[in-house]
Amino acid sequence: MHYQGESWGYYMPTSSMPSDTMERVVKLASESAVVIFSLSSCCMCHAVKRLFCGMGVNPTVYELDQDLRGKEMERALMRLLGNSQAVPVVFIGGKLIGSMDRVMASHINGTLVPLLKEAGALWL
Amino acid sequence: MQSFKAAAATTTNTDMFCNSSYFLSRHQTRFPDLGELDHPAVAFHHDDAVDLSPSSFFSLKSSNVGVVANNLHYGALNTTIGAAEIVSSGTGCLDTGQFMYQKGTTFGSSLGNGHIENWADSGLADNSQQTDTSTDVDTDHKNQLHGVQHGPIMVDSVDQSKLKCGDQKTLRRLAQNREAARKSRLRKKAYVQQLESSRHRLTELEQELQRARQQGTFIMTGLSGDHGHSVMGNAALAFDMEYGRWLDEHQRLINDLRSAVNSHMGDNELCILVAAVMAHYDEVFRLKSVGTKADVFHMLSGMWKSPAERCFMWLGGFRSSELLKILGNHLEPLTDQQLMGICNLQQSSQQAEDALSQGMEALQQSLVDTLSSACLGPTASGNVADYMGQMAIAMGKLATLENFLHQADLLRQQTLQQMHRILTTRQAARALLVISDYTSRLRALSSLWLARPRN
Numbered sequence: 158m159h160y161q162g163e164s165w166g167y168y169m170p171t172s173s174m175p176s177d178t179m180e181r182v183v184k185l186a187s188e189s190a191v192v193i194f195s196l197s198s199c200c201m202c203h204a205v206k207r208l209f210c211g212m213g214v215n216p217t218v219y220e221l222d223q224d225l226r227g228k229e230m231e232r233a234l235m236r237l238l239g240n241s242q243a244v245p246v247v248f249i250g251g252k253l254i255g256s257m258d259r260v261m262a263s264h265i266n267g268t269l270v271p272l273l274k275e276a277g278a279l280w281l
Numbered sequence: 282m283q284s285f286k287a288a289a290a291t292t293t294n295t296d297m298f299c300n301s302s303y304f305l306s307r308h309q310t311r312f313p314d315l316g317e318l319d320h321p322a323v324a325f326h327h328d329d330a331v332d333l334s335p336s337s338f339f340s341l342k343s344s345n346v347g348v349v350a351n352n353l354h355y356g357a358l359n360t361t362i363g364a365a366e367i368v369s370s371g372t373g374c375l376d377t378g379q380f381m382y383q384k385g386t387t388f389g390s391s392l393g394n395g396h397i398e399n400w401a402d403s404g405l406a407d408n409s410q411q412t413d414t415s416t417d418v419d420t421d422h423k424n425q426l427h428g429v430q431h432g433p434i435m436v437d438s439v440d441q442s443k444l445k446c447g448d449q450k451t452l453r454r455l456a457q458n459r460e461a462a463r464k465s466r467l468r469k470k471a472y473v474q475q476l477e478s479s480r481h482r483l484t485e486l487e488q489e490l491q492r493a494r495q496q497g498t499f500i501m502t503g504l505s506g507d508h509g510h511s512v513m514g515n516a517a518l519a520f521d522m523e524y525g526r527w528l529d530e531h532q533r534l535i536n537d538l539r540s541a542v543n544s545h546m547g548d549n550e551l552c553i554l555v556a557a558v559m560a561h562y563d564e565v566f567r568l569k570s571v572g573t574k575a576d577v578f579h580m581l582s583g584m585w586k587s588p589a590e591r592c593f594m595w596l597g598g599f600r601s602s603e604l605l606k607i608l609g610n611h612l613e614p615l616t617d618q619q620l621m622g623i624c625n626l627q628q629s630s631q632q633a634e635d636a637l638s639q640g641m642e643a644l645q646q647s648l649v650d651t652l653s654s655a656c657l658g659p660t661a662s663g664n665v666a667d668y669m670g671q672m673a674i675a676m677g678k679l680a681t682l683e684n685f686l687h688q689a690d691l692l693r694q695q696t697l698q699q700m701h702r703i704l705t706t707r708q709a710a711r712a713l714l715v716i717s718d719y720t721s722r723l724r725a726l727s728s729l730w731l732a733r734p735r736n
Contacts, residue, residue, distance in 0.1 A: 200647060200681055201688075204640025210630045242684075254489075257684075258691055264629045265695040267622070 178226065178233040187251035189217035190278035194234060194246040196222050201257050202245040208260065212270075214278045215245075250276030301735045345454045377713030494519065520568065521585050525566050534558050537716045542710050552706045558713050559701055566694045569598070570687065575682045587727035590720065596637060596689035601630040601696035604716060608700075612708055622703040630696045637692070641685055644678060 187190045191209060195202035197220045209216045221227035221244065231243040238246065238256060247254040249272050254260055263269040273279040494515065539555045546554075573580045583591040593600070605627040614624065651674050654667075701709050 166496070198647070200640045200644040200678070201684055203643040204636045204685075204688075207630060207639040208636035211635055257688055261633050261688065262695050263690055264633060265626065265692065265697070265699050267625055269629075270625075 175182055177227045179237070181226070182230055182233055182237075183251075185219060186248035186253070190250060191216040191273070192248040193218045194230065195220055196244050198222065199244055201242075205245040205247065205257055205260060208264070212273070212279070213281075214273060216278075249273060249278070252259040286674050303498075307402070349723070421663065516572065517579040517584075520572035520575070520579065523568050524585050527561075527568060529725060531558075531561055531565075531717070534561055535714065538710055539714055542707070542714065548706045551710055555701070555706055555709050555713065559697070562697055563694070566690050569690050573683055573686045573690070577679075577686055579629060580686055581682070585676055587724045589723040589727040589730065593636065593723070596641065597686045598690060598693050598721075600634060601693050602627055602634055604719075605630065605696070605700070606713050607719055612704065612712060615708075619703055623700075626696065626703065630692065634693050637689055648675060648678050651678065 182194070191214055193202070193205060193209070193216045195206065195218050206216065206218060219230075221231050224230065234243040234246050235241065237253070240256075242256065245257060247256075247260050249269075252272075254263060254272075260269065263272070270279065312526070332473065373658070534557055536560060538551075541551055541554050569580060580597045583594045583597065586594065588598075593603070608623075612619075612623065651671055652673050700712060704712060
């Protein structure tokens with residue numbers, strides 16, 4: 158598992174522009190096969206990471222508390238998911254899968270592995 | 282017999298036994314001993330115990346109709362039997378023979394030359410008089426005529442000669458029967474009183490329970506003064522009770538399923554039963570969801586489960602992967618596709634469990650870190666702000682505990698549903714039975730263990 162932190166050369170204005178943030182989220186999400194937005198202090202995020210590692214998948218993790226624009230992205234993700242918990246959020250092949258419950262449900266009903274294979278995250 | 286029926290139609294509310302005999306004749310199937318009613322001129326068997334509510338018995342012997350009531354068990358008929366009406370029409374409904382009744386009542390009735398000895402009927406209004414004196418039939422008849430309070434009773438003439446013989450035996454029989462009837466009346470009274478008091482107690486308890494729930498107070502432990510705890514305790518209690526009810530219903534559904542499988546029911550009907558059990562499982566997950574939000578520690582503690590179940594508990598419930606291992610051989614024969622599906626399900630549930638377990642470990646570690654931060658032990662200063670800060674962080678971490686429990690329950694529910702999808706109706710039925718039997722065994726083991734003799 159490798160972590161990828163984002164660093165920006167310039168300071169963005171504080172008035173958050175949701176569309177920009179969302180665009181950034183989507184852009185990041187499509188850059189890797191499996192993308193997890195997380196918080197380093199969140200234990201459920203830890204569980205999601207362990208789940209993918211246990212399957213032999215190498216997810217790209219963005220710790221939003223270590224990102225300058227993390228707060229905005231958290232808010233954007235909250236809007237996207239429609240609940241109070243921004244993280245963890247999983248994207249596979251650029252597509253939004255959801256939070257822990259959706260990931261687990263997908264794994265149990267057998268749809269997760271095909272998705273992972275399709276995205277190129279799993280070979281076997 | 283049909284004269285009885287005809288007569289009964291015109292009976293009034295006189296407490297005469299003719300009605301009961303009519304009743305008896307009509308409802309003989311309920312009283313096997315009354316078969317004799319069919320046979321006229323059956324002798325009265327005084328040895329037979331008579332337990333007639335209200336503990337009265339009668340024997341009618343007449344030239345036309347010999348109705349003998351022996352072993353009348355009228356427990357179910359209550360006082361309606363007591364309100365026996367003897368009615369006869371000109372056709373000779375009752376050619377009265379001897380009417381023998383338990384003591385206690387004078388029953389005024391004109392029975393033609395009906396020789397009424399005792400009329401014992403606690404349902405009768407005229408209860409006060411006359412107990413055991415009525416050996417002399419003729420005089421009694423006259424006496425009882427004075428006590429008439431009921432409607433007209435017409436009885437044809439009785440054959441007096443039959444009454445004279447066996448007076449001695451008759452007396453003894455009468456006395457014995459009176460005694461027996463009296464005892465059975467007392468027994469009945471005691472029983473009814475006991476029932477009444479039990480019912481009263483039951484309603485009292487129900488009301489108390491209702492009140493306690495509404496007020497959120499402990500009813501079982503003595504913590505009623507502690508309102509802080511009482512709300513949580515109430516939630517825990519509420520869940521325990523709901524879960525108990527769920528278990529009973531579950532057992533009932535499983536029994537239905539079992540008999541359906543054993544009787545080789547068709548798939549269409551079996552499907553419905555299986556779906557019912559699955560829907561019922563959804564119900565327990567809903568209950569657990571409510572319980573988790575109300576009192577997460579109680580759900581985690583597993584105190585609502587039996588001890589042996591608790592021992593094998595994982596994150597507030599059963600382990601899906603373990604359940605699938607238990608099912609293992611019981612599902613055969615499986616198609617290749619089914620086999621692969623079950624194997625994948627076992628693997629994915631195992632992986633999900635591991636992930637959640639590791640998340641829980643991280644949570645625990647994080648809590649330990651928070652609570653054991655710098656300001657502990659002798660160096661702990663009175664820095665309230667720090668303390669409160671750490672507590673706030675710890676509280677936030679505890680909140681995620683609910684989420685973990687919720688995810689674990691979701692995992693369990695989804696595993697069951699996926700299993701249901703993979704298997705055929707019959708296989709699913711067997712699987713549900715296996716799961717239920719396994720948990721029943723765990724519960725039985727708990728009971729046995731608790732009850733084991735200790736030296």
